[in-house]
Amino acid sequence: GNSVTQMEGPVTLSEEAFLTINCTYTATGYPSLFWYVQYPGEGLQLLLKATKADDKGSNKGFEATYRKETTSFHLEKGSVQVSDSAVYFCALSDSAGGTSYGKLTFGQGTILTVHP
Amino acid sequence: GAVVSQHPSRVICKSGTSVKIECRSLDFQATTMFWYRQFPKQSLMLMATSNEGSKATYEQGVEKDKFLINHASLTLSTLTVTSAHPEDSSFYICSAYDWMGTEAFFGQGTRLTVV
Numbered sequence: 001g002n003s004v005t006q007m008e009g010p011v012t013l014s015e016e017a018f019l020t021i022n023c024t025y026t027a028t029g030y031p032s033l034f035w036y037v038q039y040p041g042e043g044l045q046l047l048l049k050a051t052k053a054d055d056k057g058s059n060k061g062f063e064a065t066y067r068k069e070t071t072s073f074h075l076e077k078g079s080v081q082v083s084d085s086a087v088y089f090c091a092l093s094d095s096a097g098g099t100s101y102g103k104l105t106f107g108q109g110t111i112l113t114v115h116p
Numbered sequence: 117g118a119v120v121s122q123h124p125s126r127v128i129c130k131s132g133t134s135v136k137i138e139c140r141s142l143d144f145q146a147t148t149m150f151w152y153r154q155f156p157k158q159s160l161m162l163m164a165t166s167n168e169g170s171k172a173t174y175e176q177g178v179e180k181d182k183f184l185i186n187h188a189s190l191t192l193s194t195l196t197v198t199s200a201h202p203e204d205s206s207f208y209i210c211s212a213y214d215w216m217g218t219e220a221f222f223g224q225g226t227r228l229t230v231v
Contacts, residue, residue, distance in 0.1 A: 004159075036222075043120065044209070044222035089160070103150060104211075104220070108159040 002027045006090050006107035013080055013114050021075040021110050023064075023090035031092040033057075033066050033073040034104065038087045047075075047088070080114045087111050118144045120212045122223025129200055129230055137195045137226045139210030146212035149193040150220065151185060154207040163208075166193050200230040 007022040025031065035047040035057070048057030053068035062077045073090060090107040119142040129135045139149055148167050152160040164185050166172040172185035182204075184196040193212075197204050207227050211220040 041224070043122070043224040044211075046219050049219070103162060103165060104160075105162070106152075106159040108157075 002031065002092060002094070002105040004090050004092055004105055004107035006088075006110050008108075008110070010111035010113060013112070015082055015114055015116050016079045017114075019075070019077040019080045019084075019112070021088055021090075021112070023073045023075065023107055025071050025073065025090075025092050027071075027092055027094070027105075029094065031094055033064070034091045034093070035062070035064055035073070035075050036089040036091060036106075038089065038109075040086070044089065080112075082114045082116055085112055085114050118142075118212075118214060118221045120146075120210065120221045120223040122210050122226055124226060125224060126227045127229070129228070131201055131230055132199055134196055134198045135200055135228060137197075137208055137210075137228075139193045139195070139212065139223050141191045141212040141221070144212075144214055144221075145190040146193075146214070147190065148213040149187055150211045150213070151183075151193075151195050152209045152211070154209060154225075160209060163195075197228065200228070202230045204228065205230045 003026045005024050032051045034049045036044040037047045038044045048059040050057040050066035056065045064073050064075045087109045089109045091104040121140045123138045151163045154160045163178045164172045164174045166185045166187035168187045168190050174180045187193040209225040210223045213220050
């Protein structure tokens, strides 16, 4: 079956530091890959996504590249801010498009705390 | 983005009672909704997929008689935890699928505590 593995947290950084959160996956076929973010007291929000190999998803300064050869989708940001403190989830769906966008397999989540 | 409202955000109930959790899409029609469960320090696990007007599809290992799902309209799905026991205590999250097929939108979650 499908699975997603994220680097263990929590991650604590100073403002303006570089962020990497590793994510690797196991899936059959050609999954779509996602990063969701959950701010304190809020629901999950889609941060970025990529639907095929070598696609790069980006949003709010965050980036992740779909690497089929290494089955990875690592999240990066060049300079984090205090407001980026949240829980980040890597996820996959079985195929691009359709209802599969909603049927997700999640990683365990990584708590990020950014200090001023 | 679209808004999904989940209610209640927290509920405490006695063992043996039933609890209903609502998931509403406020500004779009959701033909499909999903229910997830999250244990402490663990990931979200898909419990079931509900389609408007039809029976829910449950993931392997999820008791459909314990977790009743009703998706009676395009904007509302409910999850009822029947005869709740302390082991049902968890964080339940719903998501609603945008009919245009762009992404799923998540509710804020419900913290259920069974005492």
